[in-house]
Amino acid sequence: xxxxxxxxxxxxxxxxxxxxxxxxxxxxxxxxxxxxxxxxxxxxxxxxxxxxxxxxxxxxxxxxxxxxxxxxxxxxxxxxxxxxxxxxxxxxxxxxxxxxxxxxxxxxxxxxxxxxxxxxxxxxxxxxxxxxxxxxxxxxxxxxxxxxxxxxxxxxxxxxxxxxxxxxxxxxxxxxxxxxxxxxxxxxxxxxxxxxxxxxxxxxxxxxxxxxxxxxxxxxxxxxxxxxxxxxxxxxxxxxxxxxxxxxxxxxxxxxxxxxxxxxxxxxxxxxxxxxxxxxxxxxxxxxxxxxxxxxxxxxxxxxxxxxxxxxxxxxxxxxxxxxxxxxxxxxxxxxxxxxxxxx
Amino acid sequence: xxxxxxxxxxxxxxxxxxxxxxxxxxxxxxxxxxxxxxxxxxxxxxxxxxxxxxxxxxxxxxxxxxxxxxxxxxxxxxxxxxxxxxxxxxxxxxxxxxxxxxxxxxxxxxxxxxxxxxxxxxxxxxxxxxxxxxxxxxxxxxxxxxxxxxxxxxxxxxxxxxxxxxxxxxxxxxxxxxxxxxxxxxxxxxxxxxxxxxxxxxxxxxxxxxxxxxxxxxxxxxxxxxxxxxxxxxxxxxxxxxxxxxxxxxxxxxxxxxxxxxxxxxxxxxxxxxxxxxxxxx
Numbered sequence: 156x157x158x159x160x161x162x163x164x165x166x167x168x169x170x171x172x173x174x175x176x177x178x179x180x181x182x183x184x185x186x187x188x189x190x191x192x193x194x195x196x197x198x199x200x201x202x203x204x205x206x207x208x209x210x211x212x213x214x215x216x217x218x219x220x221x222x223x224x225x226x227x228x229x230x231x232x233x234x235x236x237x238x239x240x241x242x243x244x245x246x247x248x249x250x251x252x253x254x255x256x257x258x259x260x261x262x263x264x265x266x267x268x269x270x271x272x273x274x275x276x277x278x279x280x281x282x283x284x285x286x287x288x289x290x291x292x293x294x295x296x297x298x299x300x301x302x303x304x305x306x307x308x309x310x311x312x313x314x315x316x317x318x319x320x321x322x323x324x325x326x327x328x329x330x331x332x333x334x335x336x337x338x339x340x341x342x343x344x345x346x347x348x349x350x351x352x353x354x355x356x357x358x359x360x361x362x363x364x365x366x367x368x369x370x371x372x373x374x375x376x377x378x379x380x381x382x383x384x385x386x387x388x389x390x391x392x393x394x395x396x397x398x399x400x401x402x403x404x405x406x407x408x409x410x411x412x413x414x415x416x417x418x419x420x421x422x423x424x425x426x427x428x429x430x431x432x433x434x435x436x437x438x439x440x441x442x443x444x445x446x447x448x449x450x451x452x453x454x455x456x457x458x459x460x461x462x463x464x465x466x467x468x469x470x471x472x473x474x475x476x477x478x479x480x481x482x483x484x485x486x487x488x489x490x491x492x493x494x495x496x497x498x499x
Numbered sequence: 500x501x502x503x504x505x506x507x508x509x510x511x512x513x514x515x516x517x518x519x520x521x522x523x524x525x526x527x528x529x530x531x532x533x534x535x536x537x538x539x540x541x542x543x544x545x546x547x548x549x550x551x552x553x554x555x556x557x558x559x560x561x562x563x564x565x566x567x568x569x570x571x572x573x574x575x576x577x578x579x580x581x582x583x584x585x586x587x588x589x590x591x592x593x594x595x596x597x598x599x600x601x602x603x604x605x606x607x608x609x610x611x612x613x614x615x616x617x618x619x620x621x622x623x624x625x626x627x628x629x630x631x632x633x634x635x636x637x638x639x640x641x642x643x644x645x646x647x648x649x650x651x652x653x654x655x656x657x658x659x660x661x662x663x664x665x666x667x668x669x670x671x672x673x674x675x676x677x678x679x680x681x682x683x684x685x686x687x688x689x690x691x692x693x694x695x696x697x698x699x700x701x702x703x704x705x706x707x708x709x710x711x712x713x714x715x716x717x718x719x720x721x722x723x724x725x726x727x728x729x730x731x732x733x734x735x736x737x738x739x740x741x742x743x744x745x746x747x748x749x750x751x752x753x754x755x756x757x758x759x760x761x762x763x764x765x766x767x768x769x770x771x772x773x774x775x776x777x778x779x780x781x
Contacts, residue, residue, distance in 0.1 A: 358614075362614045362615055362617070363613070363614050363615055364604035364606060364615060366615075367593075367597055367600075367601060367604055367615065368601075368602075370590065370592070370593050370597070371590045371593060371597075371601050371602075374590035374591065374592045374593055375589070375590045375591065377588075378588045378589055378590050378601075379590065379601065379602070381584075381588035382588045382601040382602035382603075383602035383603065384601060384602045441590065441592045441593075442592050
């Protein structure tokens with residue numbers, strides 16, 4: 156606790172320190188440094204085509220990171236997010252290709268499925284009082300099994316294909332998987348979804364009463380309950396929002412590929428959490444930012460593609476990611492100590 | 500004048516255990532009633548009855564002169580009885596203004612654009628805290644950066660803003676240092692000046708005496724007597740609370756243990772003798 160000593164004479168620096176204490180500051184600095192680094196070394200990286208290229212993986216990751224960040228601010232984890240991007244795509248694919256339903260209808264069925272899984276995760280966590288880590292680990296494993304089992308059972312393979320032949324595919328594809336040419340770069344429409352979702356999440360967290368509740372249920376659930384915050388409803392809503400974000404990513408994925416592997420998305424859940432933490436989320440909840448999570452995803456996208464442009468071995472990507480994570484956690488630790496320190 | 504809140508011969512049993520029996524007191528607008536007692540004296544049972552967490556099973560509980568049976572803290576709150584517990588309903592990592600309005604956020608706009616009225620929330624927070632004499636440097640700073648006394652005071656200001664007429668303060672000074680306790684005592688006086696009835700629970704007579712108008716002493720779940728400010732001094736209060744005989748006996752016991760014990764004995768004697776209070780009223 157000797158890191159920050161409050162000096163009344165130097166309280167002019169208080170405002171500056173308050174700014175420093177914003178959760179996304181670290182991620183913003185990190186994103187700028189990473190961009191400058193790769194942009195200086197690689198011409199392709201800073202060209203429109205290159206930018207479109209690294210924005211693409213950042214977008215699908217960012218959609219999830221924003222939702223996961225909100226859930227983490229609310230004090231919960233969801234390990235089923237990765238597999239859910241696969242499950243929702245599989246539901247869409249099966250309904251559309253096996254039943255021959257219109258793609259839009261299949262997407263609707265998949266949305267209902269996502270909401271149901273989110274409700275179940277949230278209900279079980281709130282009802283049992285067990286850590287969400289364990290509950291969602293259970294649903295993760297169950298869904299992983301279901302994805303493979305059901306797909307093999309119904310198609311005889313681990314791949315669902317042929318979505319392009321189903322009615323409604325083209326209009327749905329326009330909305331979820333089209334490409335926009337801008338300055339010679341082919342930008343994916345998923346980038347727009349990502350941007351819209353980030354704006355929405357920032358607005359909800361900072362500007363609405365619900366956002367206030369999210370921070371409070373993650374910060375001190377007993378205090379929130381005493382103050383009259385509907386704790387159970389708030390947390391379950393966050394689980395549902397996370398599942399719906401996975402549905403969006405799943406839909407984008409299957410419409411882009413017109414086919415889906417039964418093991419899609421597995422292993423991604425930790426990457427989402429990493430992006431949220433790089434963006435300033437505390438693992439203990441009650442602190443973090445949606446904009447930060449988006450910056451975390453941006454860093455991720457820039458590094459994953461930047462390393463390729465520089466011709467480095469892709470192994471370095473994992474090393475870099477781990478280093479970023481450690482750095483972010485240390486910074487967050489410092490910030491929280493500062494915020495919780497009493498001025499006496 | 501009808502007291503805001505009054506209990507007559509109130510009692511509570513848990514099975515065959517009598518937690519509280521035959522306790523009477525009252526608090527009027529603009530006065531402070533102190534409830535004093537050692538651990539296990541029945542203070543928390545009394546607060547829980549007053550704040551609606553427990554239902555009394557003997558005697559009468561009157562608010563504004565009419566008998567009530569409270570079923571929940573929410574009912575008490577609706578009648579203007581607010582309780583500020585020692586472990587506060589505050590989220591340390593959230594800004595002061597967000598904490599102030601947590602669960603009762605002011606909103607503007609309608610439909611999907613219904614949003615927090617941030618400017619108004621900050622403005623009200625600043626004004627209400629200033630009224631209590633707390634100068635918050637910035638309502639945006641996290642509650643965790645406030646001192647213990649300031650945090651208690653924000654909780655008090657919040658209760659006042661949301662319509663409390665009677666404030667029940669559960670041991671607000673017990674976890675604080677001398678200086679911080681002084682801060683809280685000051686706000687108790689301010690709340691009294693604003694016309695609130697305050698019930699101040701404490702086990703420290705030196706905190707109670709400077710701010711209290713009436714003193715209710717509890718021991719083993721029973722009232723040991725209720726005194727007006729003019730009827731009793733701080734020394735007598737202390738003696739009654741700890742039990743004068745017990746203190747003397749402790750002194751004699753310690754006399755047998757040499758030097759350190761002698762100093763302790765002096766302390767104990769000093770505690771029982773009249774003392775100038777360290778926390779003066781503003």
